[in-house]
Amino acid sequence: xxxxxxxxxxxxxxxxxxxxTPTRLVCDNRLIQKYIGEAKDMEKRAGHCQALPALxxxxxxxxxxxxxxxxxxxxxxxxxxEILCDLALLVxxxxxxxxxVTQECGAKQLSQLYRHANSxxxxxxxxxxxxxPWELGCSPRSMEQTHITGIFxxxxxxxxxxxxxxxxxxxxxxCE
Numbered sequence: 001x002x003x004x005x006x007x008x009x010x011x012x013x014x015x016x017x018x019x020x021t022p023t024r025l026v027c028d029n030r031l032i033q034k035y036i037g038e039a040k041d042m043e044k045r046a047g048h049c050q051a052l053p054a055l056x057x058x059x060x061x062x063x064x065x066x067x068x069x070x071x072x073x074x075x076x077x078x079x080x081x082e083i084l085c086d087l088a089l090l091v092x093x094x095x096x097x098x099x100x101v102t103q104e105c106g107a108k109q110l111s112q113l114y115r116h117a118n119s120x121x122x123x124x125x126x127x128x129x130x131x132x133p134w135e136l137g138c139s140p141r142s143m144e145q146t147h148i149t150g151i152f153x154x155x156x157x158x159x160x161x162x163x164x165x166x167x168x169x170x171x172x173x174x175c176e
Contacts (some may be wrong), residue, residue: 025123025167026167026170026171026174026175027171027174027175029171032159032163032164032167035116035159035163036156036159036160036164038116039116039152039155039156039159039160040156042109042112042113042116042152042155042156043149043152043153043155043156045105045109046105046106046109046110046148046149046152047149047152048105049103049105049106049109050103050105051103052101052103052105052106052147052148052149053100053101053103054146054147055096055097055100055101055145055146055147055148056100057096057100058144058145058146059092059093059094059096059097059144059145059146059151060089060092060093060142060143060144060145061089061090061093061142061143061144061145061150061151061154062085062086062089062090062140062141062142062154062158063140063141063142063143064086064154064157064158064161064162065157065161066161066162068165071162071165076127076166076169076170076173079162079165079166079169080124080127080166081138082140082162083120083124083158083162083163083166084121084124084125084138085138085139085140086140086158086162087117087120087121087124087158088121088138089138089140089142090117090151090154090155090158091114091117091118091121093145093151093154094110094113094114094117094151095114097110097148097151098110098111098114101148106148109152110148110151113151113152113155116155117155120159120163127170
């Protein structure tokens, strides 16, 4: 079964009645560690693909570095929207790269990354503290990238950084 489906299923199985809070994902620290491990594996496998071409049309990737001090001062809703914007830009970059990569190894890794990133978008859309579409006001800092491995690096940094800290912050509120 595709990992994205597994993520969504494990999430749906742990949604409490009446509250869209995927507590297990947030409260069980092993899960985010698993997703970080998967991101590292995808990055490593993509790096092992032979002769990945440079992208003739660069993709635009979010800059996902952040200051922990600034991060802590943001509300969970702002953090959620920021991560969603980063993920949306990343998914767009993956889709753009998929159209340019014909080599099987690279294409396979990109489609797995696409599924993973989309699963996180679906998941984050279930948390919402304010009404209204999150796409509004999406303008993450970004950079152009012609190396496919840069897409995997950005995804790993996003999962290891903002996403992990976001789940950690949610855990303080949701977990016993």
